[in-house]
Each structure stands twice: as C-alpha cells, then as structure tokens.
Amino acid sequence: MKETLKILTGQGYWSPLIWMAAALGTLLLAAFLWSRGHRQHKRGTEQELPFLSGERAEKAQVGALHLYWGLTEALGPFLERLGNWHSGVVTDYAGWFVVLLGVVVLLLLV
C-alpha cells in the first residue's frame, strides 16, 4: 500500500481505507440482519411521537443540560471543586501561575 494512504505508528500502521472497507462491510452486515427482522414500525402513527416521562409532548426535546444527568450528579463534588478552581478571579489565576513557576524552578534548579 502506498505511504500516502497509511501512516506507520511504530508498532503497525493506520490505513483509513482499510477501516472504511471494514466499516462498510459491517454496515452491509447490519443492513442484512435488519432486513431479516420483523417490520413493526409504521410511519405516520403514534410510534413516531416523542415519549417523555410517560407524557405525550409535542415539540419536546431533551435539553442539552439534561444529558448525562447521572454522570454529572455522580461527579457533582468533583465538578463543583473544578468549577470553583475556575473562579474567574484574576489574582487566583496569577497565583496558579506562581505555583507552576515554583514547581518548574524547583524541578530545574534543585
């Protein structure tokens, strides 16, 4: 295979064309399996309506902030601490710069 189409990674190579061929094969297999299944979906019926919390809601969308609710809740204390770290106070930011500089100086001089 020409070097323009792949990159050597030291332990092997990466070829987008081979990946796309594999992806296409997978898609075709998936399409084949899908075509063998039961055709229960009916267009233009209630099956197409959004279903949110048991209520039929028109023009409803799960908002961006509600995605990963469980993840953000579980990580709540960590994310809150991370948010506090980004305080928006410029003296805090300058303080972190001093900390970084101190670490670098210690690393290089001690």
Place this chain on the structure above:
Amino acid sequence: MSVHAPILAIGVALLGGFAAPLWAKLHKTLRDLWVLLVVGFVGVCVGYVAVHVFTTGIWVYVLGGRSPQETVASGGFPIRIMLTVDAMSAFMGVIAALLAVVAFPFALKYIAEEEGKTLSLTLGLLLLAGILGMAYTGDLFNFFVFLEVTSIAACALIGFRTWTSRAPEAAFKTMLLYSVSGLLFLLAVAFLYGEYGALNLAYISAQLSGTAVDRLSLALFLGALLMKAAAAPVHFWAPDAYGQAPAAKTLLLVVNTQVSLYGLWRVLFTLYGGILDAPVGWLVVSLGLLTMGVAAFMALVQTDLGRLVAYGAVSQIGYMLLGVGVGLVALSGRPDYGLVAMKGGIFHMLNDALTVGLLFLCVGAVEWAKGTRDLRELGGLGHGLPEVALCFLVASLALAGIPPLNGFASKILIYEGSFRLSPILTALAVLASILLLAVFARAFQGAFLGPRVEVKATVPWVFLVSMGVLVVGILVLGLVPGFFVEGLVTPAAEALWRGRALYLAAVLGG
C-alpha cells in the same frame, strides 16, 4: 522578490494591517479587497517559504547585512536580526496562513461596520504578522517582540466587543497574564544576554553549558510559554478569551496559542536540546494529561456553546503536550517511539487548527442565525441550518478522534508513542477523548437536534465556503494522512528531534 519571501510574509501582514484604515477612508470595499489581497499575498509567501524549506533545507534570512545570506559578521559572531526558517517553522507558518485565508473572508461578512470592522481587520493582520514573526525568527529578543505584538493584538480582539461586560473583563484577565508571561520571557532573554552577550538563538544554544542561570532562564521560558499556550493549571484565560472574541478572529487566537507551543518546542529542542534532562519531558507530559483532563471535564458542564468549544480547544493542547513531551522524555536515547509520539503531537497541531477552527466558525454561524450561544435556548437548528449542523458534526467527531477523520490519525500516533513509554498515559488520553466525544455529542444534540425552530437569519454563503474549506481539509487529512505525515509532519518533527545541529550549522556555519 522570492529571495525576500520570509520577511515579506511578516512585513506585508504588518504594513497591510496599518494600511487597512487608510483604505477604509476611501471606500469600505477597497479596504475589504486590500485585506483579501494582503492575506492572499502572505499566503503565497508562506507557501513559497514552505516549499523552499521542505525541498532544500533551512532558510536563513539576515536583515541589515550586505546580503540576506550574510549570517555571521566579521569575528564569527551573529549580531544581526535573523530569520531562521526550518521545517518546523515552515510548518507553523503554513498552519497560520491556512487559517488566516479561511478566517478573513468569514470576518469580512461576520463583523458589522458599526462594530468596528476596520479595527478588527487591522488587529487580525497584526496578529498574523506577530504569529509569523514568532514562527520565523531566529533571534530571542525578536521572538519576545513578536510575542508582544501577538499579545497586544490578541487582547484587543478579545476585548473587541466593548459594549458587552464580559469581553473587556476577559481581555483584562488575558492582558494581565500575557504581560506577566511576556515579562518573564524578557527576563530569561536578559539573563542569557548577560551571560553570553548574544541574542541569537543558535549562538546561545551552542554556548549553553547548563549553569544555574541557564536553568533559571529555562524555567522562566517554560512558565511564560506554557501560560501563553494555555496549559493547565494556567489555562484559565483561554476559555474566557476564545468565548468573547468575534468567532472569525478566534481562529487566529487558536493559532496564537499554537505558536506559543511552537516557541516551547523551539526553546526545549533547539535552544536547550544539548543539555535537557528527562524530568522536563515528564513535566510536559504531566501538564499535557492535566490539561486534557481538566478541560474535558470543564467542557462537560458548560452551558455556552462558545465556552464549551473553547474548553474542547484547550483539551487538545494537552494532546500536543503529551505527544511532544514523550519525545522530550525519550530525547537522550532517541528511541523510535519518541519520534512517533512527536509526529503525532505536531500533526495534531495542524488537525486541531482545522477542527477547532471549524467548530468556532460553526459557533459564529449559530450566533449569527439564532442570536444566542446558550445551549439552554438552542435546539432544532439542524432543520434550518443543515450545512452548519453537518460541519459541526464532522468537526466534533474529528476533535474526539473518531476514525477515519484527521483527529484520529494524529491521536493514534500519540497513543502508540506514549504507550511504549507508559500504557497509563495512553489510557488517560483515550479516556479524555471518550469524554470529549460525550461532550460534543451533547453539544450537537442540544444545538441542532429536536423540533424545528425559527432562525433569525440565514447563514451567508461566505460562511459556508469558509467552513466547507475546513471540512474538506479535515476529510483530506483524515483519508490520506500518510501524504501529509511524510511530506510535512515528519520533516517538522525531525527538525526538532535530530535537527538541532543542522539549525546551528545553518546560522553559525561549519
């Protein structure tokens, strides 16, 4: 003309920026044509320099000598201002020119006359001139001068929307931190000048012996450039700055960050390459991991689409630091995996410029069409803005490193290179990528999916062309990565990895 291409690229951008208000006095259209002409000319010069450097080697251009090739004055001492363009410098120049060619046509339509369009164009050209100056110069003091040019222009662009409360605040914070980092950089240059009596990068590099002053200077260089490169824990200014600058100009701010990384590579590999220890490499690797992790988690909780993309952009800095940091750790023994990781880190600079640039243009288009970037108010824009939705999707997948797009091509080099140093590094980097995929899936769902909503304005064709150019770039870099890795990235990585001796010889002779 071709002999003077490196200085013309910088000089024309600089003078072109100052001339823009004069053209605006005559007619606004003449100003727009002038800006496009200047950007086009700079692009041609940068392209010419890149082709020359990649085919014939390092290009040294001397100002003030009897000829541009007279590098060393009588006595064997380089005293004149000098541009030293090797493959890494040329690579950086190409990234800057590419994004400028996309950003300026977008800006001509995006920024309204009453918002101070002329000023923004002038500042944009000054920023471009400063970036190219930092990439091309072979002189430490001139690097500082161009660093300050970029800082001033960047801060002015960040605080450009003075009628909002947040923009001047973001500009103030950035200006303060940029000023501190600039002063530290100048102090480091002063230390080296006091010790060696020279400002030429190659000359000082040949003289460095690892004294306490040399090491203190390195610490100051590192602090200053890590700050400007937005590495954690000194990245705080970047999300504010990226979020507040006009979208079209944010592309140049991204390149401004990258050229600071370029400065870091230049200091570490070329200036200090002869005396560098592995702990510095581990420091860069650690900061890379910290940057990608912190930024990815912060992106998860953002409600403003611009700030979300900004944190995504900061996280990508972490991958570049990780890739090149692995190369630094491995520099003394020079095993193959070090070069592989460095290629990944450097390739990611180009990929990041395209993907993050495209994301910011999409944010600009969304704001143009809907009048807000607040994810709590957005949704359903995919119906009215299908082209923007498609561009955002492509850029998001590329940024998260999904094959076969360009982000994956550079990340796999970083993953495989860092795996050989420690599998933990790769595991953490992959986790950050997964988190970013989740973050951008959320952003796409929140902004573009859902029931149809009305848009205030349609997206102009100029926006779509600018975004289309970046999409094509992302696809081409992703589908034929070998062409670019072999032709552009490998020479740039080799220029840092093994090219120090050549760099010094090109300037000092011998």
